[in-house]
Amino acid sequence: MTAQRHAAVENGIRRLDHLTTADVVVDGRRVSYASGGTGLPVLFLHGWGLDHSVYRSALRRLVSRGCRVLAPSMPGFGTTAELPQRERSLGGYASWVAKFLDAVGVTEPVLVLGHSFGGGVATRFAYDFTARTRYLVLLNSVGDPASFPLTGVRGLRSLSVTDVGRQLRSLTRITPRSITSALAAQEVFIANVVRNPLVLAQVAWIAMSADLSVEMAELAERQLPVLVLWSEQDGVIPMAAFDTFCSAFGTDGHVVSGGHSWLLANPDVFGEVLDNVIHVQVAQHGTQTATANTAQLRELLRPTSVPKRIVMALIDGVSPLWVLSEHPTVLAADLALCYPKLRPGEVRAVARVMPTPNTFRLTVIAKDRRGLLADTAATLASERISIVAASVTTWPKEGLALHSMTVHSETGFDDRRWETIGVRLREMALGRPPLDWYLPSGRATVTQTGEANGQSVVRVTAPDRLGLLSSVSRWFADHDISIEAADIHTMNGVVRDVFLVDGEFDIAELERHLSGPSPTVSSRVVDMLSSLLPCRRSLIR
Secondary structure, eight states: OOHHHHHHHTTTTTOOOOOOOEEEETTTTEEEEEEEOOOEEEEEOOOOOGEEEEEEEEHHHHHHTTTEEEEEOOOTSSSSSOGGGGOSSSSHHHHHHHHHHHHHTSSSSSEEETHHHHHHHHHHHHHTGGGGGEEEESOOOOOOOGGSOHHHHHHHHHHHHHHHHHHHHHHOOOOTTHHHHHHHHHHHHHHHHOOHHHHHHHHHHHHHHOOOOHHHHHHHHHTOEEEEEEEESSSSSSHHHHHHHHHHHOOOOOOEOOTTHHHHHHHHHHHHHHHHHHHHHHHHHHHHHHHHHHHHHHHHTTTTSSSSHHHHHHHHOOOHHHTTSSSHHHHHHHHHHHHHHOOOOOOEEEEEOSTTEEEEEEEEEEOOTHHHHHHHHHHHHHTTEEEEEEEEEEEOOOOOOOOEEEEEEEEOOOHHHHHHHHHHHHHTTOOOOOOOOOOOOOOOEEEEEEETTTTEEEEEEEOOOOOOHHHHHHHHTTTOOOOEEEEOOOEEEEEEEEEEEOOOOOHHHHHHOOOOOOOHHHHHHHHHHHHSSSSOOOOOO
16 A cells, blocks of 8 residues: 555545645756656646646546646746746757656656647657657647737737736636636736746747647657647637647547636536546556556566466456556465465455554455455445455456455454454355445446446446445346456545446446435435444445
8 A cells, every 4th residue: 555545544535636746856956746646647737827736626637537647837837947048948848848757757658738838848748759758638739829819929029918917817717617716827827927027928928939830740640649629718829729730630629618728617527528538548558557567466476385377377367457456566465365275165364454553454365256245345344344445356267256455443453353354254255245234325427338248347436335335246246247356446435436347237227226315415314324333434335
């Protein structure tokens, strides 16, 4: 478990969208940046006059979708030192971006997103460092100087404070829905003006005069994947630039409602329109990472007492979803528990102490059967044990299941309690499941992708309630659906669980099963009923 996860558990919440701010040195100068998440590396470059801080809500959407987000305040903005005069150009900023990635230890290709001026830098970075770019996403980007109301050198020279103010008002247009983000953007802009007005003016010149037609044409020739996103009410860069970008890259692009900084006002829309790109890129990155982790698992198990043929059979049979759920050293220790072969009726359970008090990684090896995950989750809930996170994999041919759960309890674990847990797990394995205490509250959402060879990836999003994991798993078992792998998480009181299942089912029926009255109507009733149950409600599923 990572240090970030430990901190989240200690606070009673496991945040999957957490962002932290840190400093790093690039070319001897201080750089401020936000980062968070693990998985697909995503580089976000902000717009003119702003810094990374105003985009936090939008960036969290990327973190929650399985990305490692890196968002620097570019030179001259926020608290990042400015570039030397001779380096203040799109090419200079692009070179700086490459050095920043080196400084934070990112060596693999990144998905690059750039907003406004950041889009111009992103395009030039992709042109100069194509091998380090896996995908380019441009949001209301500069790069077509003919689209600006003030065009050419004469227009730029006549740029006045009034003009800048008008651009700023359009950039951070305040509406009832966007008032918080707009005020934050204005505050950051004013701070940047006060801190270094000369650099701000010079970068404005660079942004408005940027002509990236050559770079766009060359990137199209190189067949770099590009997504162009724009907004209908952009008062800074009109739709004519959107048409230019789409034509140059040979893409249809996508238009949303809102002003120039729509992703600040509507971070949910930002996450939604990027869903397809992120889903595909995360899947591709996950496959690559899973392959590397599988090779590492083989090496870690080589010196153990597990025979080589058993190692090969175990590793070849696991799902990539499980391989990506934890660090290979943790997973190797779990796999080693699968040997020797289980005796008839045996349930093998091992608990490893975690740094957080009263927190353990509980690994259960048992004969696989329908409903096993449901029974395991319900057994732990009945013992007042919170499931903070979990991963599951099965070997259908061998009839073997491995459940690994990070569990927490407010009360301590002594030998007597562990013995009670062991007895209940053995009873569960023999087919005597505990009760299901799930009381739905609010709407659940179920999505399904894949459906290849009868297998599909099912994502369940619902308010976190006692017995939810058990209820989902029980429903699958009752409908003859096999769970072959799972990755279980909670974020801000919302469950976001992923299951790899085998079999066909009705999504709408599962949604109805998991959904209940809105929280405002039912929360008091649910809380009252939960207080009567023999276990804690917090974080238990």
